[in-house]
Amino acid sequence: MRILVTGGAGFIGSHLCDRLIESGHEVICLDNFYTGHKRNIQHLLSHPCFELIRHDITEPIKLEADQVYHLACPASPVHYQSNGIKTIKTNVMGTMNMLGLAKRLKARFLLASTSEVYGDPEIHPQSEEYWGNVNPIGIRSCYDEGKRISETLAFEYHRQNAVDIRVARIFNTHGTRMLENDGRVVSNFIVQALKGIPLTVYGDGSQTRSFCYVSDLVEGLIRLMNGEHVGPVNLGNPGEYTILQLASTIQNMVNPDAEIVFKPLPQDDPRRRQPDISKAKQWLNWEPQVQLEEGLTKTIAYFRDYLNNSK
Numbered sequence: 001m002r003i004l005v006t007g008g009a010g011f012i013g014s015h016l017c018d019r020l021i022e023s024g025h026e027v028i029c030l031d032n033f034y035t036g037h038k039r040n041i042q043h044l045l046s047h048p049c050f051e052l053i054r055h056d057i058t059e060p061i062k063l064e065a066d067q068v069y070h071l072a073c074p075a076s077p078v079h080y081q082s083n084g085i086k087t088i089k090t091n092v093m094g095t096m097n098m099l100g101l102a103k104r105l106k107a108r109f110l111l112a113s114t115s116e117v118y119g120d121p122e123i124h125p126q127s128e129e130y131w132g133n134v135n136p137i138g139i140r141s142c143y144d145e146g147k148r149i150s151e152t153l154a155f156e157y158h159r160q161n162a163v164d165i166r167v168a169r170i171f172n173t174h175g176t177r178m179l180e181n182d183g184r185v186v187s188n189f190i191v192q193a194l195k196g197i198p199l200t201v202y203g204d205g206s207q208t209r210s211f212c213y214v215s216d217l218v219e220g221l222i223r224l225m226n227g228e229h230v231g232p233v234n235l236g237n238p239g240e241y242t243i244l245q246l247a248s249t250i251q252n253m254v255n256p257d258a259e260i261v262f263k264p265l266p267q268d269d270p271r272r273r274q275p276d277i278s279k280a281k282q283w284l285n286w287e288p289q290v291q292l293e294e295g296l297t298k299t300i301a302y303f304r305d306y307l308n309n310s311k
């Protein structure tokens with residue numbers, strides 16, 4: 001198949017491009033390099049089945065493809081908050097453009113949505129039936145509400161125009177090719193520990209998150225795309241850890257002498273996050289295979305190399 005991956009030069013998108021190419025597909029990677037990098041796909045540039053197009057999805061584009069994985073959107077608070085209006089445009093105009101393209105091509109369309117649609121959840125763990133608790137005017141809203149309207153758009157195109165959609169709600173994912181400085185908790189702690197500077201925990205560290213390794217996530221996306229269930233489907237690792245547990249695990253793995261310091265909690269930071277993955281298990285026969293420390297070992301090795309090479 002010919003498969004379009006928007007945001008294909010980003011962290012998750014580049015791993016998805018790798019997997020699709022390995023499976024023998026042709027891949028068109030569309031990216032404006034806002035948070036993505038050529039280094040993530042450098043190794044694919046000479047591959048005959050790989051094509052890179054620098055393009056901002058807020059502008060329409062005409063292409064031919066059989067499937068569309070729609071991942072383009074900055075995913076870390078540092079980046080999505082640095083230009084909140086652009087984040088909204090990417091989610092609204094960008095998602096509409098990509099859905100319009102899928103409609104014209106009669107291509108199956110998978111939206112990379114997020115656990116952030118649940119906001120600061122009042123039920124735990126979060127199942128797909130939960131409608132969420134999102135502040136519509138807070139500093140995370142451009143992303144949280146942006147993804148909620150992306151889901152709404154996908155379902156409207158599905159109902160009105162019979163676009164064949166799939167919706168994945170992705171929970172925290174980590175792995176190689178994450179950015180060094182984008183404020184995501186796993187990369188933050190690892191980079192701080194490797195640099196020998198204190199690990200910053202926001203709040204008292206009792207807030208929880210779950211951490212999925214990127215290879216597991218990509219497998220889930222591919223199964224969802226090629227299965228018959230529209231979703232939304234939670235994709236994440238149900239192992240739940242407090243932020244303080246994560247900090248101590250990384251401290252022990254990288255640098256037991258590194259200090260842990262506490263800073264005030266940012267506005268609207270969710271207190272608890274854990275996916276209920278019953279649907280993914282039942283519909284996709286999917287569950288994560290990579291346990292936290294195994295995944296962290298790979299992510300740590302990546303950042304160790306990356307920091308050594310950028311010295």
Ligand SMILES: NC(=O)c1ccc[n+]([C@@H]2O[C@H](COP(=O)([O-])OP(=O)(O)OC[C@H]3O[C@@H](n4cnc5c(N)ncnc54)[C@H](O)[C@@H]3O)[C@@H](O)[C@H]2O)c1
Pocket residue numbers: 006007008009010011012013030031032033034035036037055056057058070071072073074075076090094112113114115169170171172173174
């Ligand atoms: N990483 C996670 O933990 C996580 C969790 C939930 C959801 N997601 C979703 O998965 C997707 C990929 O996330 P990621 O972690 O790889 O993030 P990322 O920031 O590494 O990748 C996003 C990619 O989209 C590109 N992009 C952004 N705006 C664009 C635009 N207007 N036009 C074209 N390209 C644009 C960026 O340059 C980048 O390559 C995102 O949609 C994100 O919301 C990620």
